[in-house]
Structure formats: structure tokens, C-alpha cells
């Protein structure tokens with residue numbers, strides 16, 4: 001083959017290459033905004049996914065085409081994960097970019113969590129994403145390129161009361177992503193974590209409560225009732241005041257998809273930058289004390305309960 005043929009073939013191959021992007025949790029929030037954004041990006045083939053119960057939202061809004069498909073995917077189900085990847089690979093051969101976006105959040109103090117709720121949290125935010133990564137890595141490795149984009153949270157760098165399990169799941173996701181970054185670097189596969197702070201969305205309405213947390217959050221006479229009474233409206237307020245919309249986050253993720261070598265940790269919102277630097281500037285022994293006093297009414301938490309004990 002002459003060099004002219006070689007260059008020509010390389011160029012046309014490059015022009016034909018349309019990376020396949022798989023996004024989890026597209027029925028609302030960031031996933032939905034990303035689906036909308038990618039719907040019009042002709043240079044990609046896109047598989048948007050949702051659990052069966054939410055698929056209608058996607059079929060009502062989007063039309064499938066040669067380069068845009070809708071598939072059922074429950075990240076907590078091994079069968080669902082395998083069927084989804086098989087279906088995409090059957091159509092397009094492989095997944096080149098995996099966006100692990102689906103996530104849930106439990107609002108519960110440690111004492112009120114139960115094993116079932118802990119497992120639900122970890123299966124959705126950690127085990128599901130990691131198992132999906134395992135399914136897409138072999139073909140990425142063979143091709144010698146690919147991107148894993150994990151949507152994490154500020155809760156993956158610092159924990160807040162009533163959000164222990166959510167934080168644990170995001171800390172776990174960040175830890176595994178960091179290890180994966182080292183493992184994939186020699187193989188040409190990029191790993192990025194999007195560290196998202198408060199987003200102006202309604203996702204706080206989708207918060208899960210463990211059974212004990214649910215009872216306590218509506219009562220006024222238990223040790224932890226102040227924690228729920230203050231943290232729930234605080235989080236809702238911070239989200240409504242946030243300058244970042246799901247659409248803005250979707251643009252950031254698209255930017256990461258387009259960047260040849262994106263960084264491992266990418267702050268997604270202003271508060272993510274703020275907490276990143278705060279952690280570095282304030283000595284560790286003062287950091288948690290200062291944050292505690294910034295929590296709404298924290299100095300009065302459990303006061304009635306403690307007075308009863310005296």
C-alpha cells in the first residue's frame with residue numbers, strides 16, 4: 001500500500017469513527033440534560049438508559065435513530081447490566097465512553113441506617129458503576145482507548161451528618177476510580193471523576209429514608225430529630241440557591257468527553273472548588289470543628305434529648 005493510500009485510509013477511518021457513549025440514569029437531572037445535549041451531537045453514537053419504570057420519560061422525549069438509542073438499565077441488576085452492554089455491543093461493537101451518572105442518596109444518621117438500605121445505597125452508587133466498568137474495559141483495552149467518567153459529589157471528599165451512607169458510596173467510588181486511573185494509564189484509557197456540589201435540581205425530592213429515619217424525621221421527641229429537621233431544609237435550600245444547573249453539568253461532561261486527556265478529578269460546581277481549597281488551607285484538626293459550627297443550628301442539636309438525660 002502506498003503512503004498516499006495509507007494516509008487517505010487513516011483519514012477516512014478517523015472521519016467514520018463515532019465514539020459510542022453510554023449514560024446511566026437519564027430519566028432526570030444531569031443524565032436527562034446530558035441526553036438532551038448529546039441528542040444533537042452528530043459526532044457521537046449515544047445509548048441513553050433508564051430503569052424500566054422510567055423508560056417512558058425517555059421514549060416520550062427522544063426519538064431513536066441510527067446513532068441514538070434508548071435501553072433499559074438498572075445498574076443494581078447483574079442481568080440488566082449484561083443485557084444492556086450486550087445490546088449496545090451487538091449494534092455498535094463496543095462502548096467507548098461510559099458515563100456512570102445514576103445515583104441515589106439516603107438521608108439517615110448512621111444509627112438509623114439498616115443493612116438493606118446500606119446495600120441499596122452501595123449497589124446503586126458504587127457496585128453498579130464498578131460492575132459496569134468491568135463490562136466495558138475489555139473492549140476499551142483491546143482498542144487501546146476509552147473513557148470512564150464517574151459522577152461523584154462533594155460528599156466524596158467530605159461527609160455531612162445524615163448523609164453517611166451516601167458519602168461512603170461516593171468515597172468508595174472515588175477510591176476505586178483513583179486506583180483505576182493508575183491501572184488504565186498505560187493502556188490509554190482515561191478515568192475522570194466529576195466532583196459535583198449542590199445543583200439547582202429537584203433531586204432532593206428523590207431522597208430515600210431508612211425506616212427509622214423516616215419515623216424520626218416526622219417526630220419531635222427523639223435524639224436525632226433536630227438533625228433531620230435542620231439538614232433536610234438546609235440541603236434543599238442550598239440546591240435551590242446553586243448557580244449550577246444540570247444543563248451546565250452536562251456541558252462540563254461533554255467537555256470531558258471531548259478532551260483528549262482529562263484530569264482525574266474535575267470539580268463540577270463552585271462549592272466543589274471552595275471545599276477543595278478549604279480542605280487544603282485549614283489544618284485538619286480545625287476543619288471539622290469549623291464545618292460543624294457552620295451547620296444550621298448545630299449547637300442546639302439534641303439539646304432537649306440531652307437535658308432529659310440529666
Ligand SMILES: NC(=O)c1ccc[n+]([C@@H]2O[C@H](COP(=O)([O-])OP(=O)(O)OC[C@H]3O[C@@H](n4cnc5c(N)ncnc54)[C@H](OP(=O)(O)O)[C@@H]3O)[C@@H](O)[C@H]2O)c1
Pocket residue numbers: 024025026027028029030031050051053054073074075076100101102103104124151152153154196197198199200201202203204206239246
Ligand atoms: N443534584 C445534586 O445536587 C448532586 C450533587 C452531587 C452529586 N450528584 C450526583 O449526580 C448524579 C446524578 O444526580 P441528579 O442530581 O441528576 O439526580 P436525579 O435527578 O435524582 O437523577 C438520578 C438518576 O439516577 C437514576 N437511578 C436511580 N437508581 C437507579 C438504578 N438502580 N439504575 C439506574 N438508574 C437509576 C434515576 O432514575 P429513576 O427514574 O429510575 O429513579 C435518575 O434518572 C448522581 O450520581 C448524584 O449522586 C448530584
